[in-house]
Structure formats: C-alpha cells, structure tokens
Amino acid sequence: MDASIPDLLRLLVVPVFGWAAWRDVKTRRVPNRTWYPLAALAVVLLAVEGWQAWTGTPYETRAFALRTAISLGFVAPLVLAFWWFRAFGGADAKAFLVVAALFPTYPTYEVLNWALPHQHTTVGVFSLTILTNTVLLGALYPLAVLARNAAAGRFSSVMFVGKPVSWDAVPDEHGRLLETPDGVTRNGVDLDAVRMYLRWRGLTLAEVRERADRFRDPATLPADPNPPGDGSTGVEEVRTDGGAVERSETVGESDAPDDDPWGAAAFLADIDHGAYGTTPEGLRDGLDVLVTEDRVWVSPGIPFVVPLFVGTVVALTYGDLLFGALELLGLA
Structure with missing residues (x-):
C-alpha cells in the first residue's frame, strides 16, 4: 500500500471502530477512553498537515483551510445537534467528533494500482462522506426490522422499530x-x-x-x-x-x-x-x-457505531455512496 504517513495512521480508526461496534452491540457501552488516542492523533495530524498546507501553494492552503473549516465548523456542530436531540447516543457523538477532526480532507491510498477512495465529492470533506455513508446505512436498519417482523407474521404499528x-x-x-x-x-x-x-x-x-x-x-x-x-x-x-x-x-x-x-x-x-x-x-x-x-x-434501538464502522470502511474504499448514486442518476 502506498500512502502518506498521516493517511496510514488514519487507518487506525478501522480496528478501533470495529471493536467499538462489537462492544456497542454487546453492551451498548463504549468507554470514553476509546476515543482519547484517536482525538490526540487527530490534533497532531491537523497540526502537521496544516503546516504543510501553509507552506504549500496558495491553492493548497485555501483548500485545506476551507475543508477543515467545514469539517470542524459544520460537521462537528451538526453531530452535536443530533446528540442534543437524542438522534445519537453519547458514544456515537464522540466517535463522529473524532471523525470530524481526523478526516477533514480525503486520504489517498494506492493498492495494487487502484487509487482509493474511488468515489470523491466536489466538496472534498471526507468526514462529511463518512457521515452520509453512516446515515444511509443506518436507514437500512428499520427496513430490515420491518422485513423480519413481516416474515415472522408479527404485525404492529411499531413493527418497523x-x-x-x-x-x-x-x-x-x-x-x-x-x-x-x-x-x-x-x-x-x-x-x-x-x-x-x-x-x-x-x-x-x-x-x-x-x-x-x-x-x-x-x-x-x-x-x-x-x-x-x-x-x-x-x-x-x-x-x-x-x-x-x-x-x-x-x-x-x-x-x-x-x-x-x-x-x-x-x-x-x-x-x-x-x-x-x-x-x-x-x-x-x-x-x-x-x-x-x-x-x-x-x-432495540440502533447501535449507531455499527453503521459508522461500516460507513467508514466503505468510505475508505469505495468513497461517497450518496455522491456515487447521484452520479449514476446524472444529478452530480
């Protein structure tokens, strides 16, 4: 795999999110200490890449500053709003805040001559891609519950939740x-x-x-x-x-x-x-x-760290599900 050191370090979210997803399913409890190392890593990488962008071309400086501003100034407050209105649990909000700080821009990986992620967006804010992937995958959960209840003949006005x-x-x-x-x-x-x-x-x-x-x-x-x-x-x-x-x-x-x-x-x-x-x-x-x-x-509620884990893996490989669907429909 060919990638920069910061982007390679970002891959640490995969095993951490995977463990958190397993823990969330089993106990609905994810310890706060889970997020501290990733948050510290995010601060270090922001400083390193911020300096690289500052000393780069004017375009690189503006692009990094804009995407970081969107990630920290839009995605992070949006996640806090979801938590405030109880759409997310505490662990979910902490995980998304880590994502907002760790992935302001798209990482780049080359695996067997394949450039990943495959599907980019015009805005180029990777935390936004992870968020939309997670929401889309999470939306499948009620449909799965509904199908399972219908197949078992369990009918109620709450059979989809x-x-x-x-x-x-x-x-x-x-x-x-x-x-x-x-x-x-x-x-x-x-x-x-x-x-x-x-x-x-x-x-x-x-x-x-x-x-x-x-x-x-x-x-x-x-x-x-x-x-x-x-x-x-x-x-x-x-x-x-x-x-x-x-x-x-x-x-x-x-x-x-x-x-x-x-x-x-x-x-x-x-x-x-x-x-x-x-x-x-x-x-x-x-x-x-x-x-x-x-x-x-x-x-049972939605253990949202699970679609977050899957959404992150999909984002790191395929890329943005929503943008890819819009391109297929000729809308992007």
Missing part, C-alpha cells in the same frame, strides 16, 4: 419498551432505567411480577437501597463493599408518599444522576406493563 420479546428476556435486552397500559408508544421507558430501578430495590423482575401488588405500594421501599448502577446488562448485583446483595425485607413504614406507585418518584429523587430521561410516570407505566404482559414490544 421494534420486536416482541418474552418478559423474562427483558432484563438482558437493550432499548425502550414500546408499550404502555394504554397501548403502543414510540417513547416508552428505557430498559436500562428499569434495571437501575430493580437493582436499587434489590429485586428481580420475576420477583416483582410474583408480588406486583405488594411492590407497587411505596411503603415497601427498602430502608437502605442498593446502588442502581448504570443499567448495563450482565452485572452481578452486589453492594458497594463487594458483598452479595441481601434481599432484605422492605420496611413496614416508609416516608414515601401514598400517591407514588412503585416508588418511582422516590427512586428518581434518590439517585445522584438521571435515568436516561425517565420520568416517574414513564417508569410506572413500564412496570405496569412488565408485570402483566407475557410478551412485550421492545425497540
């Missing part, structure tokens, strides 16, 4: 509940918040279902709640001292108000951080569904 699962699979599922006692919804309780609540009370979903009427009473809240964690799956329930959780009897008398079914408001007031935008009403509705229904519709 969710899947039905047995209640006992919920503790290991990621995403949102798509049901309330009043019917389907696109904005049900986050299942991570449900896990936080159960760990806070030191209960399993099976135990709550067995004695739903009892645990709905806020007077049964534990006197000494457990740390709720962050709602991730596969975490052993332990106290902060490392000992196993003792499923202690709940207190007979509690300061919890009578108008707080499930103690949902007490839970959210007690934890020292939010629970993924969960409200007391949303948590109550979710628990009411989970203790009564044997199968529920769940939105």
Whole structure:
C-alpha cells in the first residue's frame, strides 16, 4: 500500500471502530477512553498537515483551510445537534467528533494500482462522506426490522422499530419498551432505567411480577437501597463493599408518599444522576406493563457505531455512496 504517513495512521480508526461496534452491540457501552488516542492523533495530524498546507501553494492552503473549516465548523456542530436531540447516543457523538477532526480532507491510498477512495465529492470533506455513508446505512436498519417482523407474521404499528420479546428476556435486552397500559408508544421507558430501578430495590423482575401488588405500594421501599448502577446488562448485583446483595425485607413504614406507585418518584429523587430521561410516570407505566404482559414490544434501538464502522470502511474504499448514486442518476 502506498500512502502518506498521516493517511496510514488514519487507518487506525478501522480496528478501533470495529471493536467499538462489537462492544456497542454487546453492551451498548463504549468507554470514553476509546476515543482519547484517536482525538490526540487527530490534533497532531491537523497540526502537521496544516503546516504543510501553509507552506504549500496558495491553492493548497485555501483548500485545506476551507475543508477543515467545514469539517470542524459544520460537521462537528451538526453531530452535536443530533446528540442534543437524542438522534445519537453519547458514544456515537464522540466517535463522529473524532471523525470530524481526523478526516477533514480525503486520504489517498494506492493498492495494487487502484487509487482509493474511488468515489470523491466536489466538496472534498471526507468526514462529511463518512457521515452520509453512516446515515444511509443506518436507514437500512428499520427496513430490515420491518422485513423480519413481516416474515415472522408479527404485525404492529411499531413493527418497523421494534420486536416482541418474552418478559423474562427483558432484563438482558437493550432499548425502550414500546408499550404502555394504554397501548403502543414510540417513547416508552428505557430498559436500562428499569434495571437501575430493580437493582436499587434489590429485586428481580420475576420477583416483582410474583408480588406486583405488594411492590407497587411505596411503603415497601427498602430502608437502605442498593446502588442502581448504570443499567448495563450482565452485572452481578452486589453492594458497594463487594458483598452479595441481601434481599432484605422492605420496611413496614416508609416516608414515601401514598400517591407514588412503585416508588418511582422516590427512586428518581434518590439517585445522584438521571435515568436516561425517565420520568416517574414513564417508569410506572413500564412496570405496569412488565408485570402483566407475557410478551412485550421492545425497540432495540440502533447501535449507531455499527453503521459508522461500516460507513467508514466503505468510505475508505469505495468513497461517497450518496455522491456515487447521484452520479449514476446524472444529478452530480
């Protein structure tokens, strides 16, 4: 492979994004430290190539400055806006910010006399190519979910964003509940918040279902709640001292108000951080569904680092999917 040293170093994003995509699928958690080395590399490469452009021809200086300005001044704020409106998760936003800093211009590789990426754009901002590739590939996800549900004969107004699962699979599922006692919804309780609540009370979903009427009473809240964690799956329930959780009897008398079914408001007031935008009403509705229904519709959400990884690989090889499609249609 023939390429400049900066462009070769940029290929480090491939294994890092690949690992992050695998981690996102398995746990929906990508550690912040994942992005630090790539962010540091981006700063160094910006400085090196900025100096090269500054000492080059006036055209090279202007082209690099313009593309860097678009990448950092348009793509990065756009990603932050997506995150603000909850279109992206935190890990997704951090990964795209790294892309904006690391790929302001198109890299160039020569492999077996093939010049890659193949499909360039007029603007020449590579981070924008990665972003559009990712969005296009991500758009295929709802279509795949819809086709899978239709093939299995599972029909619902939320069949393009969710899947039905047995209640006992919920503790290991990621995403949102798509049901309330009043019917389907696109904005049900986050299942991570449900896990936080159960760990806070030191209960399993099976135990709550067995004695739903009892645990709905806020007077049964534990006197000494457990740390709720962050709602991730596969975490052993332990106290902060490392000992196993003792499923202690709940207190007979509690300061919890009578108008707080499930103690949902007490839970959210007690934890020292939010629970993924969960409200007391949303948590109550979710628990009411989970203790009564044997199968529920769940939105697994889109682990967006996955299409980002694929979109980056496609960008580094083929190039810009959208621009290529527009050229085929004679629109570019």
